[in-house]
Amino acid sequence: MLTSLYVEGDTFLHRQRPGAKLALILVVGLALYVTESLTVQAVAAVIAAAIYFSLPIPFREAIYRLKPVLFTIAVLGLINIWLLSPHEALVSTLRLLAVVFLAAAVTATTRIADFMETITWALQPAEKLGIVRAADVGLALGLVLRFLPDIFAHYEGLKHAHAARGIAFRPLRALGPLIILTLKDADAIADAIDARGIRGR
Amino acid sequence: MTTKDIVLVALFAAIIVVLGFLPPITIPLIAAVPITAQSMGVMLAGCIIGARRGAAAYVLVILMVAIGLPVLSGGRGGLSVLMGPTAGYIAGWVFGAFVTGLIAERMVRDGQPEVRQYLGFFLASIVGGIVVVYAFGIAWLCFSTGTPFAKALIGNMAFVPGDVIKAVLATLAARAVLAGYPMLPSRA
Numbered sequence: 329m330l331t332s333l334y335v336e337g338d339t340f341l342h343r344q345r346p347g348a349k350l351a352l353i354l355v356v357g358l359a360l361y362v363t364e365s366l367t368v369q370a371v372a373a374v375i376a377a378a379i380y381f382s383l384p385i386p387f388r389e390a391i392y393r394l395k396p397v398l399f400t401i402a403v404l405g406l407i408n409i410w411l412l413s414p415h416e417a418l419v420s421t422l423r424l425l426a427v428v429f430l431a432a433a434v435t436a437t438t439r440i441a442d443f444m445e446t447i448t449w450a451l452q453p454a455e456k457l458g459i460v461r462a463a464d465v466g467l468a469l470g471l472v473l474r475f476l477p478d479i480f481a482h483y484e485g486l487k488h489a490h491a492a493r494g495i496a497f498r499p500l501r502a503l504g505p506l507i508i509l510t511l512k513d514a515d516a517i518a519d520a521i522d523a524r525g526i527r528g529r
Numbered sequence: 530m531t532t533k534d535i536v537l538v539a540l541f542a543a544i545i546v547v548l549g550f551l552p553p554i555t556i557p558l559i560a561a562v563p564i565t566a567q568s569m570g571v572m573l574a575g576c577i578i579g580a581r582r583g584a585a586a587y588v589l590v591i592l593m594v595a596i597g598l599p600v601l602s603g604g605r606g607g608l609s610v611l612m613g614p615t616a617g618y619i620a621g622w623v624f625g626a627f628v629t630g631l632i633a634e635r636m637v638r639d640g641q642p643e644v645r646q647y648l649g650f651f652l653a654s655i656v657g658g659i660v661v662v663y664a665f666g667i668a669w670l671c672f673s674t675g676t677p678f679a680k681a682l683i684g685n686m687a688f689v690p691g692d693v694i695k696a697v698l699a700t701l702a703a704r705a706v707l708a709g710y711p712m713l714p715s716r717a
Contacts, residue, residue: 332597357612407684408675412676431611443596468542476547483547504709
C-alpha cells in the first residue's frame with residue numbers, strides 16, 4: 329500500500345550522505361531565490377532535470393511522480409504571464425522547476441532508514457534540551473505504519489455495517505465512528521508499549 | 530508527552546493518511562474544485578486531540594512525506610511536494626491544527642449545551658483550518674511564484690466553499706467523538 333519513493337540504484341547521488349543532499353537542496357534553493365537572472369534559473373532547471381531524469385526511474389514513472397507539482401507550477405506560471413510579465417513568470421517557473429527536480433532526485437536516491445538516521449542526528453540538540461526524544465519520533469513513525477492497515481480495516485468494517493443495515497454509506501459521515509474506533513485502542517497500545525519497557529526510563 | 534500521547538499522535542497521523550485515500554468528493558455547484566478529505570484532518574486533529582498533539586500529528590505526517598512516503602492525497606509525497614509552490618499550505622497544517630486545538634480547548638467543555646460545543650468546534654475549524662492554513666499557503670505561494678498577494682487571495686476564494694463544508698463535517702465528527710470518547714480535555 330505504501331511504497332517508498334526510493335529507487336534502487338548506484339548513482340553518484342545514491343552514494344552521498346542524506347545530510348549532504350538535504351544541505352544541497354537548501355543551498356541551491358536559497359541561491360536561486362537570491363538571483364533574478366533568467367540564465368541562471370534556466371541553467372539550474374536544465375541541470376536539475378538532467379539529474380532527475382538520469383536516475384534509474386522509467387521515464388513515465390518519473391513524470392507520473394511529479395505530475396501534480398508540475399501541473400501546479402504550470403498553472404501558476406501561466407497565470408503569472410498575465411499578472412506580471414512573461415519574463416518574471418519564466419524566472420519563477422524555472423526556479424521552482426529546478427528546486428522541485430532536485431528535491432525529487434534526492435527523494436528517489438535516499439532510503440527511509442538513512443533519512444531516519446539523519447533525523448535522529450539532527451534531533452540531538454532538541455533531545456538535550458528535553459524538547460523531544462529522537463527515539464519517540466522513530467516509535468511514532470513505526471506506530472503509524474503498523475496501524476494504517478487496521479484503520480483501513482475499521483473503515484471497511486463500517487462500510488459493511490452500513491450495508492448490513494441497508495443504509496447508504498457516506499464516507500465523510502463515518503468519520504466520527506472511524507476516529508472513535510481507532511483512538512479507543514490508544515490505551516491498550518500505550519500500556520503494551522510501557523509493559524515492554526520500549527521507551528526505557 | 531506520555532506514551533499515550535505519542536500513541537494518539539501516531540494514530541491520528543495514520544487517520545490523516547487514510548483520509549488522503551478516501552475518494553475526493555465533488556460538489557455539483559463547484560465541480561472545478563474537488564474536496565479531498567485530507568485537509569479536513571487539520572480541523573479534526575485540533576478539535577479532537579487538541580493543540581499540541583494535533584500539531585505533532587501533522588509534523589509526523591510531514592516527516593513521512595519528507596522521507597519519501599507518498600502519504601498525501603493522490604499518492605503525493607517526497608521532498609518535491611515540500612519544495613513546490615503549495616508547500617506553504619502543508620506547513621500551515623501544523624500551525625492550523627495548533628490554533629484549531631487552542632480555540633477548541635478553550636471554548637469547548639464537557640457538560641456545555643450541545644449548541645455551544647458545535648459553535649466552538651466550528652469557529653476553531655474556520656480560524657485554524659482555513660484562516661491560518663491560507664495565511665501560510667498564500668504567503669509562500671506569493672513568495673515562490675511572485676504572484677501578487679491580492680490576486681492569490683482572490684484565487685484562494687475558490688476553495689472557501691469547500692473548506693466551509695469541511696468545517697461543518699469536522700464539527701459534526703468532533704462533537705460525535707467528544708460525546709463518545711472525549712480526549713480533548715486531557716491536553717498534552
